[in-house]
Amino acid sequence: MAVVGPWRLAWRRLRRNRVALGFLGLFVAIVVFCLAAPLWASEVAHTGPNKTHTLEKIQAGGEVREVVNREGRPIGPQWLEADGKFFLGADGRLGRDEMVRLMYGGRTSLEIGFAAALLTTLLGTLLGLLAGYYGGWPDTLISRALDVIWAFPVTLLAISLGLVLAVGGLQIGPLHLSGSSLWITILIIGGVYVPYMARPIRGEVLALREREFVEAAEAQGAGPGRIMLTELLPNLSSTIIVFFALNVANAMLLEALLSFLGVGVQPPNGSWGTMLSSGLDLLTSAPLLTYLPGAMILLTVLAVNVFADGLRDALDPRSKVRIEAHSGLTKAESVEGIAP
Amino acid sequence: MGRFVVRRLLGMVAVLFSVSVIVFLVFNVIPSSDPAQRMAGKSATPRLVKSITEEWGFDDPLPQQYLTMMKKVFSGELISYFGRENVDERIVEGIPATFSLCVGAAAIWLFFGLLFGYLSAMRAGGTLDRALTVVAVTGLSMPVPFIAALFLNYFTYKTEIFPSGGYVELTADPLEWLDHLIVPWITLAILYIGFYSRVLRSNMLDAMNEDYVRTARAKGLSERRVIRGHVLRNSLIPIVTLFGLDVGILLGGAIVIEGLFSLNGIGQYAYESLKNVDLPPIMAITLFGAFFIVLFNALVDIAYAFLDPRVKLGESAQ
Numbered sequence: 001m002a003v004v005g006p007w008r009l010a011w012r013r014l015r016r017n018r019v020a021l022g023f024l025g026l027f028v029a030i031v032v033f034c035l036a037a038p039l040w041a042s043e044v045a046h047t048g049p050n051k052t053h054t055l056e057k058i059q060a061g062g063e064v065r066e067v068v069n070r071e072g073r074p075i076g077p078q079w080l081e082a083d084g085k086f087f088l089g090a091d092g093r094l095g096r097d098e099m100v101r102l103m104y105g106g107r108t109s110l111e112i113g114f115a116a117a118l119l120t121t122l123l124g125t126l127l128g129l130l131a132g133y134y135g136g137w138p139d140t141l142i143s144r145a146l147d148v149i150w151a152f153p154v155t156l157l158a159i160s161l162g163l164v165l166a167v168g169g170l171q172i173g174p175l176h177l178s179g180s181s182l183w184i185t186i187l188i189i190g191g192v193y194v195p196y197m198a199r200p201i202r203g204e205v206l207a208l209r210e211r212e213f214v215e216a217a218e219a220q221g222a223g224p225g226r227i228m229l230t231e232l233l234p235n236l237s238s239t240i241i242v243f244f245a246l247n248v249a250n251a252m253l254l255e256a257l258l259s260f261l262g263v264g265v266q267p268p269n270g271s272w273g274t275m276l277s278s279g280l281d282l283l284t285s286a287p288l289l290t291y292l293p294g295a296m297i298l299l300t301v302l303a304v305n306v307f308a309d310g311l312r313d314a315l316d317p318r319s320k321v322r323i324e325a326h327s328g329l330t331k332a333e334s335v336e337g338i339a340p
Numbered sequence: 341m342g343r344f345v346v347r348r349l350l351g352m353v354a355v356l357f358s359v360s361v362i363v364f365l366v367f368n369v370i371p372s373s374d375p376a377q378r379m380a381g382k383s384a385t386p387r388l389v390k391s392i393t394e395e396w397g398f399d400d401p402l403p404q405q406y407l408t409m410m411k412k413v414f415s416g417e418l419i420s421y422f423g424r425e426n427v428d429e430r431i432v433e434g435i436p437a438t439f440s441l442c443v444g445a446a447a448i449w450l451f452f453g454l455l456f457g458y459l460s461a462m463r464a465g466g467t468l469d470r471a472l473t474v475v476a477v478t479g480l481s482m483p484v485p486f487i488a489a490l491f492l493n494y495f496t497y498k499t500e501i502f503p504s505g506g507y508v509e510l511t512a513d514p515l516e517w518l519d520h521l522i523v524p525w526i527t528l529a530i531l532y533i534g535f536y537s538r539v540l541r542s543n544m545l546d547a548m549n550e551d552y553v554r555t556a557r558a559k560g561l562s563e564r565r566v567i568r569g570h571v572l573r574n575s576l577i578p579i580v581t582l583f584g585l586d587v588g589i590l591l592g593g594a595i596v597i598e599g600l601f602s603l604n605g606i607g608q609y610a611y612e613s614l615k616n617v618d619l620p621p622i623m624a625i626t627l628f629g630a631f632f633i634v635l636f637n638a639l640v641d642i643a644y645a646f647l648d649p650r651v652k653l654g655e656s657a658q
Contacts, residue, residue: 327581
């Protein structure tokens with residue numbers, strides 16, 4: 001009888017989950033759409049994401065149309081009437097091409113979502129591993145620090161940091177980040193979610209540490225670094241993978257919120273969140289300017305969430321990662337209410 | 341037991357102290373955030389800046405500034421840098437709106453979240469389960485400003501079914517209070533219904549495989565009693581913890597929803613203060629929010645320590 005490893009088994013389960021794969025396809029389509037931004041901008045729309053066309057007129061459908069009319073109302077979707085220019089209309093008084101901005105904005109939102117999720121995942125795993133494995137004072141130090149950040153209302157903390165750093169920028173040693181750098185938003189979003197991952201990981205490490213294979217490795221003379229890397233980490237990998245996917249979803253939602261409030265992505269950069277915010281001024285006259293970026297965020301996060309659920313079902317159906325990522329509670333707390 | 345409660349409460353105070361220090365440092369250590377400069381305005385004379393600095397004690401050593409501020413927070417004498425108004429009074433004024441928003445939304449999301457989760461679990465794999473899963477995952481993928489904008493546009497601007505915002509005191513006019521809150525409630529609840537229904541569904545499916553459920557069936561209990569008495573009961577335990585945490589977070593203000601629906605609660609005050617980089621209200625509101633988060637967490641822990649004999653007090657008193 002052929003022996004099937006856990007990864008192969010998970011892959012087989014995932015492959016049978018049509019819904020999860022379908023949404024993965026949707027996610028890939030969105031990524032491709034956003035990556036195609038420069039191509040669309042240069043070949044079809046012939047403009048850039050920040051280029052204004054306030055006083056211009058275009059030829060569309062055999063007539064001349066103003067990009068922004070006298071009342072300041074932007075032109076609506078032209079689809080292909082103007083050869084792809086203003087495919088989705090203009091974005092407001094400045095008359096920028098909405099389609100081009102949507103594609104470039106998506107790049108920003110995705111970049112921040114991925115980079116912040118990666119940061120949360122790396123720091124969360126590292127701190128959870130160190131605290132859980134060493135115990136004693138390193139555990140006390142790390143856990144107390146995590147508890148403090150965890151006690152903050154997470155959006156309020158992110159907004160405060162965004163506000164202060166967007167004004168002053170950030171100086172880390174010789175490295176200076178200006179207030180409009182995307183890295184500021186990435187660091188903030190990646191940072192505030194660390195306790196939500198590190199606490200559950202620490203809880204899992206505490207349980208794993210007592211298992212026989214760790215004892216066996218210790219008896220063979222393996223050092224702490226080796227035990228963490230070759231014994232504990234592989235056992236955490238399915239949790240970490242699902243966590244990463246959920247972190248991307250959370251990070252993208254928080255980015256939208258921060259940018260919407262003006263403390264996330266700063267001009268001249270734009271993201272779906274900043275577009276949502278600027279579209280709101282024209283909600284009654286041109287609701288599409290709010291709905292388009294909003295729907296893009298919703299679809300992307302939805303795709304990530306459904307795929308994450310599929311991953312969880314394939315890797316470890318009984319895992320509680322969704323509760324853990326939402327609340328920062330450990331698995332024991334998520335199942336029993338409190339650590340038994 | 342007494343010792344456990346005392347330790348838990350002391351831990352709470354320590355966490356809140358650290359939170360206050362961090363907020364204070366964030367707003368003081370970062371460059372270009374000299375409050376005197378900002379209070380004096382763009383075209384201020386150096387003399388004006390200097391007099392504001394002296395008047396407000398911005399040149400005192402940081403620990404002393406921190407102590408003065410905290411003393412004022414707790415004695416109710418804290419004055420904001422910009423409106424020069426009493427911060428604690430503004431927070432107290434905002435409490436009814438914020439509490440109304442939270443309590444109503446929480447009732448809605450708990451009801452529908454648990455109902456959907458229960459139905460999903462009972463019909464796991466069926467059409468209803470799949471439909472509810474779509475609804476649930478869409479809800480938890482929803483960006484707050486987007487759904488608020490959708491509702492604002494359709495329920496208030498276009499159809500004028502509901503007022504476009506503002507808060508009316510419950511005691512002044514209960515019907516108006518309800519009318520003004522329904523849309524914000526639904527907006528906020530949608531974000532949580534999906535999550536709660538997913539949690540209950542997964543917990544119930546786990547519980548159905550447990551030995552105690554098999555035992556209950558084996559001893560001849562009716563399916564109804566097995567589900568109500570054993571599966572549902574055990575699946576609801578973690579929901580209590582989550583609910584405490586989520587309500588705690590929201591009591592500190594649902595910033596975007598309060599702002600967009602002009603509810604004039606704590607969240608909206610937080611947003612206004614953040615725009616002005618106004619430290620005193622931000623400090624007070626953050627502490628207020630953190631207080632509820634820590635308090636609910638401690639209460640849940642203490643409640644479990646009372647209810648669940650398996651909880652070993654020494655270990656859980658972290």
